[in-house]
Amino acid sequence: MSTLTAEKQPLRHIPDKLSTPVRRLLGSWETLLAAVAIAIFTANSLASPHFLDPWNLSDATYNFTEKAMIAFAMTLLIVSGEIDLSVAAIIALASTAMGAAAQAGFQTPALVGIGLSVGLLCGAFNGLLVAHIGLPSIVVTIGTMSLFRGIAQIVLGDQAYGGYPSSFAWFGQGYMSDFSWWPIIPGLEVVTFEIVAFLVFALLFGILLHRTIFGRWIYAIGNNAFAAQFSGIPVQRTKFILFLLTGVMSGVAAVCLTSRLGSTRHTIAAGWELEVITMAVLGGVSILGGSGSIPGVVLAAIVMGLVTFGLGLLNVPGIVMSIFIGLLLILVIALPMVVRRIRSRSAT
């Protein structure tokens, strides 16, 4: 891959006419992901007799719902050409703050507020350094990743916070059927709060990215920030808002995760940044910025959830699963690149 050869070749293949919508849909990354999801689902249900149990499946969603909520915001950030490696550290800090507040006797609404505000503040800090001072986001967020988790470590040491109010447990453990207005239909009683939150956020972020002017700005910035600036797009402010969103979504994930685990240690959510980024990239988001879609990320989240859950049912240890996640990350990025290479070679 050299600039010299890249200059000689045409930049992109521009077709004479667009392919039909049906064909485009069939050839899209999302369709491929959906097919993979169905294949894994089928394989899992054949491999383990316990897989198809509705309660079991409902439990399985915890594998991806919290991470996916961050992945939605991360998608927007990566499309804009930035990245945030500090999301897991934000969870740790937000969770620690909530733990400290719970010890001080704060009640559930206050705890949620504290978790979200800590996320917002951390996002604002990242955004300030990257968008306003203009530092490279990879290095900045490696720094804040150490800083945020480091602060959690200072506060907690080798201790753990527990003793959250019992009503706080609902976010991570509750079912929608706890509400009286939830329809009493067989099958719907296994729907958890987190599934609903996952779907609602998917919808919100999907609309934000694909149906608003702000969403178009994100693509424009990711494709050419310089041109975007000259087109009158507030590049800095948009990036700052995206870091804020990622921070808040990490706060939301912190609320759900803390509520589900019922305790906080400084190692909480360790390594999640990797899984969140893998989810986004698997969903078809280009790590170089400028392209990607929310439906793709939703499907990628489900695929990853199914893979880890299936492996879990087969008694595969967590660290071996992480090998699969790492391989998955590299493969999904490498495959399109290799295919494109072979295609362009056969074309010339």
Next chain:
Amino acid sequence: MSRILKYRELLLVAIILVLIAAFSARAPGFASPKSLANIFNDTSILIILALGQMAVILTKSIDLSVAANLSFTGMAVAMLNSAYPEVPLPLLIAAALGIGAGLGAINGFMVWRIGIPAIVATLGTLTIYRGMAFVLSGGAWVNQTQMTPAFLNTPRLPVLGLPLLGWTALLVIAIIATVFTRTVFGRSLYAAGGNPTAALYAGVDVGRAKFFAFMLSGALAGLCGYLWVSRYAVAYVDIAAGFELDTVAACVIGGISTLGGIGSVGGAVLGALFLGVIKNALPVINVSPFWQMAISGLVIIIAVLFNARQERRKGRLILRDAAKSRPVRMETPVEGAAA
């Protein structure tokens, strides 16, 4: 250019001296030659890893898999030693260098031949290599009693008041400094990161330079795998977890620009020593070691801020923006997310 670099190194030396002076005011023994030799020895592994990381960062990439590489290689060498105690140490060290270089070459291959952004490739191999360490060992530890005395004690052997571990670091510093400043390969690293397009026209194979940078980083990580296991006399899957961040921190503090092409061996070494002094000083001044992570995070951010200001002052930003305004897709694959 060389004037700022010297300025940066002098500044770091001054800061480190001030720190040592301040800490020894609290604990008089801190600045004694023995204690200083101890600190250097304790920082040796970080120095060696930081130099490998520096080679990669110079080419505008990043290697997040060094600590996982260290863990896998350390485990492999320790298991080899406990299973075949008769294998001589030089062979084991060669094996460590070889395994490490092999793992590094995998990273380099993906970046060079497939064109995967370095951060993604090494983020993936980070989990894969550590997972492989688990698969290799089955989660078991290799303890002190299972290793041979030669394997354990050689790096600790004191020569002229400094253990061999420290001398290894000095040797690596000398070799790397020579390679980076006096060889075609070393200069091609700077050229590949400083301006890939110009490097290409000057006949430098940018991708190949990256590949060998990753291999060098991997080989040094492999060497550190052995050094780590023998120093702490135990090998398990989680050794050096998160240590890759410390190596990046050492480079950033030392003024190695993450945009590639700028930095000196002296800077990286001083950056590592800065972290080493702080790490060794915390217990001396009665601060919990739990503070270390937050402090290094804060120092990274301050150093990045400082680097950016320095680069801006030299007008590099204008050049960079001009480069950015050209279609990004045409450029050699770089850390797109950083652009």
